[in-house]
Amino acid sequence: MPRFSKADGEMLHKQVTDYVREKIYSRQWGVNEPIPSEHELMDMLQLSRGTVQKGIAQLVDEGLLVKQRGRGTFVTQPVMTRPSSNRLFSFGESMSAQGIEYVTRVVEHRVEQASSVCAENLGIQEGENHLYLVRVRYVKRLPVMLIESHLSLSACPGLEKADLESEVLFAVVERLSGRGVSRSEVSYSARTVGRLRGEWLRCDEHSPVLVMDQLVYLDDDIPIEWGSVWMPANRCVISSQTRRE
Numbered sequence: 001m002p003r004f005s006k007a008d009g010e011m012l013h014k015q016v017t018d019y020v021r022e023k024i025y026s027r028q029w030g031v032n033e034p035i036p037s038e039h040e041l042m043d044m045l046q047l048s049r050g051t052v053q054k055g056i057a058q059l060v061d062e063g064l065l066v067k068q069r070g071r072g073t074f075v076t077q078p079v080m081t082r083p084s085s086n087r088l089f090s091f092g093e094s095m096s097a098q099g100i101e102y103v104t105r106v107v108e109h110r111v112e113q114a115s116s117v118c119a120e121n122l123g124i125q126e127g128e129n130h131l132y133l134v135r136v137r138y139v140k141r142l143p144v145m146l147i148e149s150h151l152s153l154s155a156c157p158g159l160e161k162a163d164l165e166s167e168v169l170f171a172v173v174e175r176l177s178g179r180g181v182s183r184s185e186v187s188y189s190a191r192t193v194g195r196l197r198g199e200w201l202r203c204d205e206h207s208p209v210l211v212m213d214q215l216v217y218l219d220d221d222i223p224i225e226w227g228s229v230w231m232p233a234n235r236c237v238i239s240s241q242t243r244r245e
Contacts, residue, residue: 177224
């Protein structure tokens, strides 16, 4: 459990906000699931009820949590979903196609056990090993996106050994798995970036970001990647072309 202190130079309720936000952003607490009750958080964090309530209230205001009378406080489901219908490219492939030079840095890379939510999305067993990967993509030395991925090692053995700073993820997956990347399910939402991802993206923790959540499938509808792409609002634009029949 984290140890909170006023000596850290930040009010205790803001530390509670950061703690809960990170649990949500890292997908340890899943969408539509209840977070621990106020009393449970008080015991977990060794803080007063007022401090916990104030920290949670901030996340309710941000839209990450919703209080349901008599049931508790739940992680919210994004309201607006825009399905992807164009040809599926990785961001690296898309940037290369546009002639944009970029550099990728891996900031987190570890094999870990899948939570129940992660296992459900990747079609693996709870507790089964998968690859947690976080990459930051830079253009002209400025971080323009953070790509956070949970990847199935059962669908793509050996992926944890690949050099994902110099190679495009989709190309590596197709080579190692022997299958093509076929489709994705995508939704977009606006969020506050939070402290950790703000540090990676070099922006204030309260900065707005566009987040693209996606589930990517191989041939035969085998899930391979469950993750999010975080894009600072003042650095990235997603555009599309549509045709009316």
